[in-house]
Amino acid sequence: MRIDVVTIFPEYLEPLNVSLVGKARTRGQLDVRVHDLRSFTHDKHRTVDDTPFGGGPGMVMKPEPWGEALDSVAASGEELPTLVVPTPSGRPFTQELAVELAERPWLVFTPARYEGIDRRVIDEASTRMPVEEVSIGDYVLAGGEAAVLVIVEAVARLLPGVLGNAESHRDDSFAPGAMADLLEGPVYTKPPEWRGRTVPEVLLSGHHGKIARWRRDEAFRRTAALRPDLIERCDPATFDKHDRRL
């Protein structure tokens, strides 16, 4: 997968050089390119914003630099990219959308600032590529860069080979499958006793069937307590009558 990010804060995307995404880039599983929007300005002050038509607070990001940036990025690849626009009014970002985006060959992110990008940029882009306007949650950020970090990590970990053998998204919370839509249960590691606290005996038993059942029961119990709405979404076939009694 190729990912391009156009931003006035390229340094905000430095985290894409480390950990899971950084390793995937080093291995060649992910091609991430960050572009400074100001590279596509031509005035002395490298202006990217102006006052809003119709008045009102704040500034709006000018269409010209974005248009030139998207032209340049789109022309540099062979395939059709999907434009991903972080915005408070966007489609809620969920695991389902992460899976959808992970199936695309090329994502171009346009995290903006101020009061947003001149609407004509998105409208014009929509005539030549798929556009997804996405929000990472019902809270207000100052711009889209943090959303890009969240979306890229959630998508990258779904790409084949990115998660090592020691990790797996098989039992991810919110992912389809036997633990569909359940939150993760408690996890433990050595030492077996720490500050007088021990590990549930079943996890030391070596009985894989009992361990699997305990983990599912704990996930169900935790989900029922913290996110009962997710239980309603579960496929009834996922749980036998015993689970329903937890």
Ligand SMILES: N#Cc1c(N)n[nH]c1-c1ccc2c(Cl)cn(Cc3cccnc3)c2c1
């Ligand atoms: N994704 C997401 C997301 C989220 N969940 N909250 N806020 C944002 C987000 C994304 C992009 C921008 C751009 Cl461009 C400017 N702002 C500031 C702003 C805040 C409220 C109303 N208008 C603009 C952004 C906020």
